[in-house]
Amino acid sequence: MTRTRPWSTARPRTPARRRTAAAATAALLLGAVVLTGCGIKPTGVIESGAAGKVVVPGPGTKGTVYFVTADGRLFPVPDRDQPSRSAAAILVKLLMGPDEEARAAGLETRLPPLDIKKQGASAGTSMLSDDTVGVGLPFKVGTLSEVARRQLVCTIASTEPGYKVVLLGPDADVGPARCDF
Amino acid sequence: MKRIAPLGLRTRLIAAFLLVAAISAVTTATLTYQQARTAVLKQSQDTAVSTLRDQMETQPLDLPLTQAQLQRIVTELGKRGKPNPWNVFGEYGTLRASSTSAPTSTVVTEELRRKVAAHPHGAFQRVTDTAGRPYLAVGMPAVWLHNETREPTGLVVYATMPLATEGKTVDAMVEAAKRGAVPGLAIAVIPALLAARSVLRPVRDMRLAAQRLGLGRLDTRIEVRGSDELAGLARTFNETAGALEQSVAELREAEARARRFASDVSHELRTPLAGMLAVTEVLDEDAEHFDPDTAAALRLVSAETGKLAVLVEDLMEISRFDARAAELNLDDVDIAEAVRKSLERRHWDDERVHTDLPSQVRARLDSRRFDVVLANLVGNALRHGGAPVRVSVRTQPRPDGARLRIEVADSGPGIAPEVLPHIFDRFFKADAARTRSAGSGLGLAITLENVRLHGGTLTAANGPAGGALFTLDMPLEAQA
Amino acid sequence: MPRVLLIEDDPSVREGVGLGLRRRGHEVSAAETGEAGLALMGTFMPELVLLDLMLPGMNGVQVCRRIRETSQLPIIMLTARGDDFDIVVGLEAGADDYIVKPARTEVIEARIKAVLRRLGAPAGSRPEVEFHGELAIDRAGLTVAKNGERVPLAPSEIKLLLHLSASPEQVFSRQQLLEYVWDHSYHADARLVDACVRRLRTKVEDPAGNPRYIQTVRGFGYRFGPL
Numbered sequence: 032m033t034r035t036r037p038w039s040t041a042r043p044r045t046p047a048r049r050r051t052a053a054a055a056t057a058a059l060l061l062g063a064v065v066l067t068g069c070g071i072k073p074t075g076v077i078e079s080g081a082a083g084k085v086v087v088p089g090p091g092t093k094g095t096v097y098f099v100t101a102d103g104r105l106f107p108v109p110d111r112d113q114p115s116r117s118a119a120a121i122l123v124k125l126l127m128g129p130d131e132e133a134r135a136a137g138l139e140t141r142l143p144p145l146d147i148k149k150q151g152a153s154a155g156t157s158m159l160s161d162d163t164v165g166v167g168l169p170f171k172v173g174t175l176s177e178v179a180r181r182q183l184v185c186t187i188a189s190t191e192p193g194y195k196v197v198l199l200g201p202d203a204d205v206g207p208a209r210c211d212f
Numbered sequence: 213m214k215r216i217a218p219l220g221l222r223t224r225l226i227a228a229f230l231l232v233a234a235i236s237a238v239t240t241a242t243l244t245y246q247q248a249r250t251a252v253l254k255q256s257q258d259t260a261v262s263t264l265r266d267q268m269e270t271q272p273l274d275l276p277l278t279q280a281q282l283q284r285i286v287t288e289l290g291k292r293g294k295p296n297p298w299n300v301f302g303e304y305g306t307l308r309a310s311s312t313s314a315p316t317s318t319v320v321t322e323e324l325r326r327k328v329a330a331h332p333h334g335a336f337q338r339v340t341d342t343a344g345r346p347y348l349a350v351g352m353p354a355v356w357l358h359n360e361t362r363e364p365t366g367l368v369v370y371a372t373m374p375l376a377t378e379g380k381t382v383d384a385m386v387e388a389a390k391r392g393a394v395p396g397l398a399i400a401v402i403p404a405l406l407a408a409r410s411v412l413r414p415v416r417d418m419r420l421a422a423q424r425l426g427l428g429r430l431d432t433r434i435e436v437r438g439s440d441e442l443a444g445l446a447r448t449f450n451e452t453a454g455a456l457e458q459s460v461a462e463l464r465e466a467e468a469r470a471r472r473f474a475s476d477v478s479h480e481l482r483t484p485l486a487g488m489l490a491v492t493e494v495l496d497e498d499a500e501h502f503d504p505d506t507a508a509a510l511r512l513v514s515a516e517t518g519k520l521a522v523l524v525e526d527l528m529e530i531s532r533f534d535a536r537a538a539e540l541n542l543d544d545v546d547i548a549e550a551v552r553k554s555l556e557r558r559h560w561d562d563e564r565v566h567t568d569l570p571s572q573v574r575a576r577l578d579s580r581r582f583d584v585v586l587a588n589l590v591g592n593a594l595r596h597g598g599a600p601v602r603v604s605v606r607t608q609p610r611p612d613g614a615r616l617r618i619e620v621a622d623s624g625p626g627i628a629p630e631v632l633p634h635i636f637d638r639f640f641k642a643d644a645a646r647t648r649s650a651g652s653g654l655g656l657a658i659t660l661e662n663v664r665l666h667g668g669t670l671t672a673a674n675g676p677a678g679g680a681l682f683t684l685d686m687p688l689e690a691q692a
Numbered sequence: 693m694p695r696v697l698l699i700e701d702d703p704s705v706r707e708g709v710g711l712g713l714r715r716r717g718h719e720v721s722a723a724e725t726g727e728a729g730l731a732l733m734g735t736f737m738p739e740l741v742l743l744d745l746m747l748p749g750m751n752g753v754q755v756c757r758r759i760r761e762t763s764q765l766p767i768i769m770l771t772a773r774g775d776d777f778d779i780v781v782g783l784e785a786g787a788d789d790y791i792v793k794p795a796r797t798e799v800i801e802a803r804i805k806a807v808l809r810r811l812g813a814p815a816g817s818r819p820e821v822e823f824h825g826e827l828a829i830d831r832a833g834l835t836v837a838k839n840g841e842r843v844p845l846a847p848s849e850i851k852l853l854l855h856l857s858a859s860p861e862q863v864f865s866r867q868q869l870l871e872y873v874w875d876h877s878y879h880a881d882a883r884l885v886d887a888c889v890r891r892l893r894t895k896v897e898d899p900a901g902n903p904r905y906i907q908t909v910r911g912f913g914y915r916f917g918p919l
Contacts, residue, residue, distance in 0.1 A: 071253065071346040071379050074338045076327040079261045082334060083268035085354040085365060087275055095358060100305050104329065106366035107358065108276050133276045137306025192359035212363040482772050486794035487704020490712045493797050497715070521794050543866055543882040544911045550867070553878035574911060579867060583879035 094121045095189040098129045098138035103178045105185060105212075106138050118156040118164055118190045125186045126154060141179035143170045156187065163195040163207050164188075172200030185210035221415065225408040226401070233400035241389035249382050253338070256295050256378050257348060261334050263294040264352045264371050273354065275365060282309040282367075289369060298350075298373040304366055319347045319372045328353050332364045338375070346375040414442040418449060430457035470535040477531070481524045485517070492517045519652075526654040530638065533661040540578045540665055540692050547575045547605055547616065554586045555603075565590060568604035575616055576689040581662040588659040589620040589682050597622025597680050607688060614688040616668075621681045626674040635672045636660045666690040693717040694808060697738035699729035699755060700770060701747050705793065709742070712797030718804075726750035730758055740804060743787065744770045745778050753778070753785045760786035766807040766847045783887030788848035789874060790884065806875035807847055822857065825904060825919045827896065829857055838896060848873070849892045852885075856906065856916035865913040889914060 087109060094110040110124060126145035129138045145154065153169035164187055172180075175198075184196045188210040197206030219227070271285045286302040290311025301310045301317050303325075308315045319339045327335050328351040336350040354367040417434055424432040432453055434446040492514040499507040499514075532538045548569035555561045586603075593601040599622075606617040627635060634640045639653040663670040668686025675681035696718045700706045703724075710720045721736045723729035726747045732738075741759060745752035756767055769782045769790040779790055788807050791800055822829045828837040834850055836843045845853070851873050856864065864872070866882040874884060889906055897903045907915055 071249070071338065071375055071382055073340050073346070076321075076324050076335050076337045076351075078327070078331070078333045078335045079257065079350075080265065080334045082332040082353045082355045082362070082364070083265040083369070084362065085269060085271065085273045085356055085367070087356045087365070088272050100366070102329075104364075104366065106276065106305060107356070107363060132278060135278065135307075136276045136304055138276060189359060192361075212358075212361050482793055483702040484704055487702065487706075487708040489794045490705070490708025490797055494708075494711050494715060541881065541883060544913075545865065545867055550878065553867070557877055557879075576911075579879045579882060583877075 094124075095186065096121060096125045097182045097185045097189075098133055098140050099178055099182065100137055101139070105178075105181060106133075106136075107189075108133055108138070118166075118187050119154075121186055121190055122154055122156055122166060122183075125182065140182065141176055142182060145169070159197060162193055163197060165197045165199050167199045168201075170200065171202045172198040172205045173203040175205070180205065180208070181211070184208045185212065222408045222412050225411060226404045229404035229407060230397065230400060233404070234397055237393040237396045237400075241393045245385050245389045248385050252378055252381050252385075253375070256373075256375065257336055257338075257350075259295045260293075260298070260348055260350050260371065260373055261336055261352070263292065264289070264300075264350050264369065265334055267292045268352055268354055268369055273356070273365060273367065275356075277304045277307065277367060279307050279309065282307050285309075285367075286311050286369070289371070293371070293373060296373045296375075296377060298371040301370040301372070303368050303370070317349070317370060317372050318342070319349045320351070320370045321349065324349055324351045324370070325368070327351070328368055332362075346379055348373045348375055411442070414446065418442075418446065421449065421453075425453055425456070430460055467536065470537075473535075477528075481528075485521050485524055488517050489521055523652040523654075526652045526658060529658050530654055530661070533658075533665070538661070538665055540690060541580070542576050542690055542692055543579050544574050544576050545579055545582075547573045550575075550579065550582060551586060551603065551605060554583045555590065557583075558587060558591070560590060560594070564594060564599040565601045565603060568602070570605060570607060573605075573607055573688075577666055577686070578662075578690070581665065585659045585662050585684070586618075586620075588655045589684075592655065593620055593622035593624075593680065593682075597624030597626075599623065616684075616686050616688045618684040619681060620684075621675045621677070622679040623677070624679050626678050627672060627680045632672060632674075636670070693719070694739035694804065695719045695721070695736065696740050696742055696804070697729060697732055697736055698722040698742045699724075699726060699747065699752075700742070700744040701725065702744075705744075705770075709797070709800065713800065716797070716801055726752070726755035726758075729755060733759065733763070738765065740808065741765055741767045742770055742791075742800070743767055745782055746772070753781050756782060756785040756787055760846070764844050764846045768803055768807060779881065780883055780887060783884060784890065786846055786891065788846055788888075789876075790881070802875070809875065824857060824860070824917065827857075827905060829854065836896070843895050845895060846891070848888050849895070852888050853892060853896070853906075853916075856914060860916045861918050863909045863912045863915045869913065885914075 095107045096110060097105045097107055099105055108129070110121060125140070126142060128140045128142075128144065153167065155167045157165045157167070159165040166183060166187055168183075175183075180198065183198060184206075187196045188194045195207035195209055197204055197208075267289050268285075271288060273285075274281060277285075282302045282304055286300045286309040289302075290298070290300040299310060299312045299317065301315075301320065302308070310316070319341055321337060321339060324335060324337050332353045332355050334350065334352050336348060339347050339349055341347055350371045350373070352369050352371070354365045354369065355362045356365050414434075414437070421432045421434050430453065433450045436443050436446045436450070492510075495510045496514040499510045502510060529538075548571055551567060551569055552561065555565055555567070590601055590603060601623070602619075602621045604619045604621075606619075608615045608617055636656050638657045641653060660670050663684055663686060666686045667690055668684060670685075671683045673681050673683070693716065696713055698706060698710055698713075698720055700709065700722065701724055706722045706724070710722050713720045721732055721738065723732050727750055729741075729743070733741075743752050743755055747755065750758075752769065756769070759765060759767060766789075767787045769779070769787040770793055771779055771782065771790050772793050782790065789803055791803050820830060820832055822831065826839050828840070830836070831854060834854075836845055836850065836853060852869065855869070855873050866885045867878045869885045870876040870880045870882065871878055874880070876884070889908075893903050893906055896905055904919055905916060907917065909915055
């Protein structure tokens with residue numbers, strides 16, 4: 032016995048197709064909802080709050096030398112010996128490169144090595160203005176890498192916050208720049 | 213696409229209901245579960261990150277860090293895992309330290325390292341290890357306040373924590389969701405059945421009512437409940453049934469009226485005629501005592517009264533057929549005997565009529581009506597056709613019942629073609645000039661109705677020999 | 693010629709039939725209503741009643757029943773063709789025969805003769821009283837007794853029983869019975885026979901169980917016995 036629908040002669044066959052399509056979609060949605068549900072899924076990296084603020088002990092950390100790691104990140108190394116060392120003194124410390132302790136941690140410098148005995152006199156700082164320090168350097172500053180420049184600027188600027196630094200090299204003057212931390 | 217076998221309305225309703233219930237149950241369960249899972253994980257994650265941060269902040273650093281210092285920090289931090297015990301890995305430059313045996317973690321991804329390095333903020337990531345277990349990796353860089361700016365110290369601490377407990381909680385939630393959804397679905401069957409029943413009951417009532425109506429119970433009505441489409445249908449049904457009942461009642465009433473009329477008129481007409489007949493008989497017998505004119509007049513009146521009586525009788529017969537008030541009084545007869553008796557009674561059992569009758573054939577018919585039919589056909593044949601008249605009776609076996617076939621053929625000139633179609637009409641006279649014939653003009657009409665009443669057919673034609681041929685075909689066993 | 697009581701409400705029929713019968717030598721008394729007719733039964737003492745079915749007041753069927761309560765007089769009903777139902781009722785009430793109005797006097801005369809005709813028995817060839825089961829049939833005296841008790845039978849009933857029992861176990865068709873017993877034409881109303889058989893059975897047969905004496909043979913007719 033065939034079942035006849037009273038409206039089947041009037042309307043085309045699409046209602047039947049549409050109905051089955053709707054049912055199929057519903058089933059699929061259901062399945063999708065169910066399947067994506069379960070378990071703990073991995074995620075991407077999600078930032079969550081500020082970094083941890085540590086206290087670095089020691090008598091003042093105004094003067095800080097910045098060395099870098101292999102990937103170019105600046106690592107601060109506060110000056111323990113003479114915390115309020117002048118800019119010139121901190122410059123010499125920077126130019127002398129990382130000490131043994133720093134080297135053990137994988138720190139290095141991108142600045143050209145300085146023979147303190149030979150070139151020590153040609154490296155110096157002077158106040159160009161109230162807040163600008165001029166750094167005289169015996170090597171070319173124009174060809175310095177970004178990282179090296181940052182090392183110089185941040186190290187000099189650490190002596191007094193807010194200082195601008197101008198690099199005075201035999202070839203060019205670079206600056207003024209601030210430390211960008 | 214092959215069609216699935218058609219399902220009943222109840223099944224479809226329940227299936228649709230259950231589908232809706234299933235979809236909503238599953239969707240609700242899934243969404244609830246997802247929210248709950250997010251909450252559980254968020255709780256753990258936030259706790260882990262803030263714990264790592266807080267713990268780190270309690271550790272004093274001396275820059276640059278030495279391996280020993282790093283190790284110390286990491287070991288200290290490793291003891292303080294919240295909410296679950298964790299493994300802590302520290303990275304400073306090229307120095308690596310961990311609170312476990314492995315120096316680095318497989319769970320801490322490059323992506324986490326990059327992100328933490330690029331943007332010094334706490335960060336976490338959920339990772340699955342090689343065995344598919346979920347882990348939380350938290351990265352926390354250490355920054356210091358230097359000249360009123362927060363600068364990264366270069367130290368980054370990572371903590372990895374298995375999310376086994378959370379996993380168990382989440383699994384328990386899945387189970388709970390399942391255990392909630394399935395019985396929910398089972399319970400949903402009950403309202404589904406109720407809903408189906410509330411729709412199907414009126415439908416079934418309507419079907420039963422329609423059946424009863426079809427069987428003739430015209431007073432069938434449906435109770436109208438509610439005001440939806442089904443109620444509207446019920447109301448329409450009732451109205452239609454009411455109208456039908458009324459029409460049928462009117463028709464029956466009209467039929468009854470017609471029958472009563474026929475019966476009353478019959479009585480009214482016949483009673484004076486009965487008296488008239490009796491009187492004219494007497495006059496007829498004594499006619500010779502009167503003078504010739506009076507005698508002739510008396511005989512005329514007598515004859516005409518007789519004809520009037522016949523006419524009235526025939527009219528009554530016809531009106532009873534029209535009012536469908538004619539009934540068959542069936543009896544079992546020997547057909548040959550019945551035919552012979554009819555002919556004998558009218559003294560047609562001489563050489564004018566030849567018969568060809570089967571023997572030992574019993575038929576079931578109305579004897580009186582059959583006699584009328586035969587007398588009419590043979591009488592017409594003798595009167596309007598010519599002797600010899602041949603009457604032949606045959607039986608024919610048929611799948612739906614044996615048939616009786618009677619042929620009455622005369623040897624006259626036959627029926628004129630223009631007359632043939634009207635021969636059974638009422639008051640039709642073949643010869644227009646012959647206005648006064650012996651019969652009432654209703655003989656063949658009555659014969660036809662009598663045959664029809666038996667469920668048979670009567671046809672008129674011209675036979676092969678030239679005379680008129682009337683063929684009667686009726687069931688051997690007539691049904692009342 | 694037998695005395696005839698005519699109970700008929702229509703004056704023209706009354707006069708006409710009365711006239712016709714009187715001319716043939718019958719003594720006829722006519723009544724207009726059933727009550728008047730019943731009253732005349734006692735005073736006129738008819739030998740036959742012609743009874744119209746359609747009477748005002750007490751109708752013909754009731755009159756027939758009332759007559760049958762006390763008498764087994766031959767009763768012939770006068771009826772119009774269309775009164776099918778009434779014919780059956782009238783026959784069941786005890787009428788022996790019926791005539792369809794309008795009827796010629798000779799037809800009425802023939803009916804009267806038929807009803808009053810006795811079934812002649814060849815003298816000496818049979819014993820006076822025949823015993824069939826519990827029935828004792830006296831052909832000469834035209835009486836029937838069951839278990840010794842006289843059973844009042846109307847003329848048609850007696851004639852039917854005598855005819856059937858004269859040829860026990862022979863089957864007679866209704867048409868044949870109409871001809872032999874009622875002297876009707878072969879094609880007369882067979883219900884006449886059925887009604888008479890029914891009346892006979894109520895009087896002669898045992899109430900419970902199937903009829904023994906008057907048996908129906910389906911498709912053929914009736915027969916007497918076999919016992």
